[in-house]
Amino acid sequence: MSSSPSDWEVVIGLEVHVQLHTRAKVFASSPWGFGKEPNEQVDPVVLGLPGTLPVVNREAVEKSILFGLVVGSSVPEQCAWDRKNYFYPDNPKNYQLTQKDFPVVVGGQVEIELPGASRNVMGEHKFIRIHHAHLEEDVGKLSHAGSGSLVDYNRAGVPLLEIVTEPDLRSSAEAEAFLRSLVALLTQAGVADCDMEKGQLRCDCNVSIRRRGAEKLGTRTETKNLNSISSVRDTVIYETARQIRELEAGRSITQETRGWNAELSRGYVLRDKEDAHDYRYFPDPDIPTLRISRETVARLQKLVPENLYDRQRRYVEKFGLPFTAASVLVANRELAEWFEAAAAAHPANPQGIANLVTNDLLRDLAASGGAGAAPADEVLPGVSLASCPIKPAQLAGLVKLTDDGVISKQQAKEVFAEMFKTGQEAVTIVDAKGLRQNSDTGELEKIVQEVIADPAVAKSIAEYRAGNEKAINALKGPIMKRTQGKANPVLIDQLLRKFLG
Amino acid sequence: MADALHTLSAAELGRRLSAGLLTSRTLCEALIARYHLVNKKVGAFTHLDEADVLAQAEASDARRKAGEGRGPLEGIPVAIKDNIAVKGQPLTCSSKMLASLVSPYDAHVTERLRAAGAILYGRLNMDEFAMGSSTENSAIQKTFNPWDLACIPGGSSGGSAAALAAGLVPLALGSDTGGSIRQPASHCGVVGLKPTYGLISRFGLVAFASSLDQIGPMARCIEDCELLLRALASADARDMTCFGPSDRAFTPAGDAKKLRIGIPKGFLGKGVGAEVATAVTAAIEFYRSQGCAISEVELPSADLAVPTYYVVATAEASSNLGRYDGVRYGHRSASAGTPVEMMTNSRSEGFGAEVKRRILLGTFVLSAGYADAYYMRALRARSKIRAEYLAALATVDVLLTPTVPTPAFKVGEKASDPLQLYLEDIFTIPANLAGLPAISVPCGKSGHLPVGFHLVGAPLSEAKLLAAGRLFEAAHGFAHQQAAL
Structure with missing residues (x-):
């Protein structure tokens, strides 16, 4: 007799690899970035030439600590690096510098928001615990061409923060919500850009199932190298269904490492546990244990932005914004700060300002090409306000003119369009166009x-x-x-x- | 000029250069002539670019003439072990694996030597990747002891020691992971110093065992050794384990006659040859006669040093040498299908037997299920040894032993017995495990072969080691000695 899928509970843990937003690589002074010719961004240290030594990039460590502070972890007194030894041509030293025993981030949690019943209704909130996050180096890229193989080391040594969750996620929707929150936290704190099209965020997804109500975790599989939120979601759905099918057919789950074919929406076995690598970890003798001073922590604490959902709650409670407008605004820190600057200039009507920002301003920014190269990931409004022609106080001025009855709401739309085009003050446009209402x-x-x-x-x-x-x-x-x-x-x-x- | 230039110390050459009695070009020409006469017999150098040397010498002479001399090493040739990077020169580590490698960059010490006006004078033979105690593990050539060409010069810095003893060069750089500067210095009758770990940047030193490796000066007298040490020690942001210039290492040690010298209990029982024991005992008596306080010290864990070393050093080496796979540089196998086959075959063909032995050993001691029993345990033993040495060095200024239990042996004599060969380093290894400075000073002969004694001091006590050596050297005839060739 077959049981229904609801008899099963899925348990998910994620390992999220995020390239940090830094100028230089993590153990070398070579810069890095997207779109360069192969092997352009290398130096003797990146290539692991004989005699070269790693030097820890302070900026990468500080971005990692900042992430720890963002998720409320207790910053450890020290962190250290270990060598993970394995042979592969994309790995210039044939060992990867990573943090096994003393990671830079320990603990913490990420608040997530599940989809509501409709777009206008806030969904359930939940906290997902972070086990730890460690700072390591990315590897190069191997490609096969004709009878040979080619390797590009531009990516080798790019700082990679691997964020490991506790197995707290219980559905594909939660996994998706977690990644959205994580991306928002990382980008809003300036820790990472998380541009998935450039491979700046990659995920390993651990999935197991158990009978609902059971304590004991089932055997898990790990699907590696998922490079989009949708791939993670699809993998969870696929892997859950597969494991239910296996167990209900009386078979067992093999602990294995799997891959994901996004084109076919299908997983496949990479290797089973028997083939697991022996990485021969040991403390890296070239990098002394790094002490993290409390002064550094205090300085970084000042850079922690307001939490996404704290901000959302504040907008609803203090400004009286509808949930939809609040959630659109807080998803983009720059946008939220822009809105708050405008609201501060005309405190009487934050709703009116939010309305213009979330409708007219976002629409016109998107139409003008996003006003700059913004990270266009799948979730967040990818707008940048860096070159927005309207200043917050100018928008506030426009709303005030409407509130004072100088122009109508209909005229305000026309004035807004002109402001976006010319960057002029609302009142200038109103006067030039003779739009002042007759209220005599x-x-x-x-x-x-x-x-x-x-x-x-x-x-x-x-x-x-x-x-x-x-x-x-x-x-x-x-x-x-x-x-x-x-x-x-x-x-x-x-x-x-x-x-x- | 009465003296042949190749017999003079670097300090004396420097004085003559300063006084205008000598040019660097003349000096280099004389040494190149000596090289043609002697190097074939000794096999110390693996590479010497004569035109480049003469160009450097002329540049140095021009600087001096223009009043822009850079200090006491201006115009003085310094030969460099082939595991230290010099831009544009081979960096083979005496391995088939790196036979074709030309370094695209300078090591920190190379930059320091250039800044001091020294002449970068050729590449010196060594045991492959600094693994060995006889230089017989070089894949390029054999090096012979200038005092007896049938004997080994020691190793792994055998080329450095032999070049000094043969009068091929006044100063040389070596590297020391378990005794690789001091043991060949002892066998060839020269001075070799391994500095405190971290005093000299390792940037540009091809790693064998990163937590043990140090570059150090080698010379025919204490004065030259100190001259070179001062030039090498400086801060370097490219090596996180380098703490940079420490004045403490060079603070005058005061009256060497007041040094307290500790003698580890029972050291003569450790396979020390009779003539070595005699020479070292005489050195101890000399210091006693000078007024030094001699006392016996206990180092209960000293016997753990050799096994601990061969776990720690091979573990690090197995990882450090992982990068030699034929993908980016170095030997690439002609017979390979897949990338992984290419890496496997390149390593099988490129490494010699001793290097493979140590990679296998190191891989084993780090592998799952064995790391706790070997590697982690060795780390604990290492901490214990360091603690005991530091405790002993809180009560005495230096510890004195032979550098090597027995004098240089015949080429090939121990080639089939690696374990016997590993005991060559029994007195030198603890200084590496504990990160302490140590020096080998010539103190006599066993037959016609040189013997040295060994001093270990507390961290940054280089000045004391040099002062003690100077006191001995001044009273004995072993400085500047060269073999008749």
């Missing part, structure tokens, strides 16, 4: 009375009085025409209702 009650009363007296509209007046609300709109056109469209529409509406009784 005395003058408008006169015009309204004249229009009502015009026999051409008598039919509409009769309909309105007969109970057809919409018929009143036919009177607004002639009023707008007489005022060159400047009459305050709210005021006109009030006056018409007053005179028509």
Whole structure:
């Protein structure tokens, strides 16, 4: 008898490899970056030439500590590097410098947000524990061409932070949510760019299943080198289904290392446990144990940005923003800070500002090519505000003009478009275009009375009085025409209702 | 000039150069002539670019003439062991694996020598990747002891010691992982100093066992040894284990006659030859006669040193030598299909027997299931040995033993018995394990072969070692000695 999938619980742990945002490589002074000719970004140290020695890049260590602070880990007093020995042509020294016993980050947690019932409803929040994160060097890339093999060492020695979670994730949706949060934390703190198309974030995914309610973890498999959030999600779905199928057919799960073919959406066996490498780890004798001073930690603590979800809660509670707008804003730190600067310049109406930012500003930024090369990953609004033509205070000025009744909401959209095009102040545009609304009650009363007296509209007046609300709109056109469209529409509406009784 | 230039000390040559009595070009020409006469017999050098040497000498002479001399080493040739990088010169480590390698960069010590105006004078033979005590493990050539060409010069810096003893060069660089400077210095009757670990940058020294390796000076007298040491020691941000210039290492040691000398208990029982024992005992008596306090010290874990060393050194070596795979540089096998086959075959063909033996041993002691029993245990033994040495050196200034139990042996005599050969380093290894400075000073002969004694001091006590050596040297006729060739 077959049981339903809901009888099973999936247990997921992730190992996320993130290339850190640094100028130089992790143990060499050679710079690194994407899109260079093969073997352009190498030096004697990167190539492991005889006699060369590693020197720890301080910036890479500090970015790692900053990540630890972002996830609330206790920064260890010291960290150290070990050698992981294995032979492969992409590995210039045939050992990788990594941290086995004394990683730079120990513990911590990442808050995640699951999808809500609809786009406008906040989903469940959960905390995923970080076991540790260690700082290591990336390897080169091997490719096969014709009868030979080619190797490019540009990537060799790029600082790689491997973030290892506890097995706290329970679904593909949680895995996806975790990675989204992680990417937001890493990018917002400037720790990493996480551009998945450039291979800056790669994931190993450990999956096991157990009967719901069971304590004991099942045998896990590890699927290696997933380079997108969707691949992780698909792997979890695939691997869960496969393991359920195996166990329900009376077979057992083999502890094995697997690969993922994203094109076919299928996993495959790379090697089983019997073939596991003996990496012969030992402490690297070239790099002394690194003491992490409390002064350094205190200095880095100041660089920790407000947590994504703390910010989201604040926007909802303090600014009264709807969840959707808050979640869009906080996903991008630059955008959120831009919004807050605008809100500070016009504290009376944060909702009005959020509305313009999340709708008009994001739309126009996206249409103008994202205003710069922004990391366009699958989750976050990939906009950069570096070259945004509108300054926060200018947007606040626009909202204030609307709030003060100087222009209508409809006119505000037109003024915004002009501001985005020219970078001018809202008030300058309003004056230049003569958009100022006419809110002079005395003058408008006169015009309204004249229009009502015009026999051409008598039919509409009769309909309105007969109970057809919409018929009143036919009177607004002639009023707008007489005022060159400047009459305050709210005021006109009030006056018409007053005179028509 | 009365003296043949090749017999003079670096200090004396420096004085003559300064006084305008000599040019670097004349000196180098004389040494090149000597090289043509002698090197074939001794086999110390594996490479000498004469045109480059003369060009350097002329540049040095021009600097001096322009009043831009760079100090006491200006114009003085320094020969370099073939595991220390000099840009544009071979860096073979006397291995078939690196036979074709030309270094694209300078080691830190090479930069220091250039900055001091020294002449970078050729490449010296060694045991392959510094693994050995006789230089017989060189894949390039044999080196012979200038005092008896049927004997080994010691190793692994055998080329360095032999070049000095044969009058081929006044100064040489060696490297020392378990005795590789001091043991050949003893066998060839020259001075060799292994500095405190971290005093000299290892950047550009091809690694054998990174936590033990140190570059050090070799010379025919204490004065020259100190001259070279001072030039080499400086801070270097490219080696995280280098703490840079430490004035403490060069602080005058005061009156050498007041040094407290410790004699490890029972050292004469460790297979020490009769004539070696006689020479070293005479040295101890000399120091006693000078007023030094001589006392016996206990080092209970000293017997652990050799086995500990062969676990730690081979473990690190197995990893350090992993990079030689034919992918990026060095020997690449012609017979290979896949990349992994190419790496395997290149290593099988490129390494000699002793290097393979140590890689296998090191791989074994680090492997899963054995690392705790061997490698981790060796680390604990190493800590214990270091603690005992530091404790002993808190009560005495230096520890004195023979450098090597027996004088140089015949070429081939121990080639089939690696374990016997490993005992050559029984007195020298603890200084590497504990990171301490140590020196070998010539103190007599066993037959016609030189014998040296060995001093170990506390960290950064180089000045004391040199002062003690100077006191002995001044009273005896062993400085500047050269074999008749």
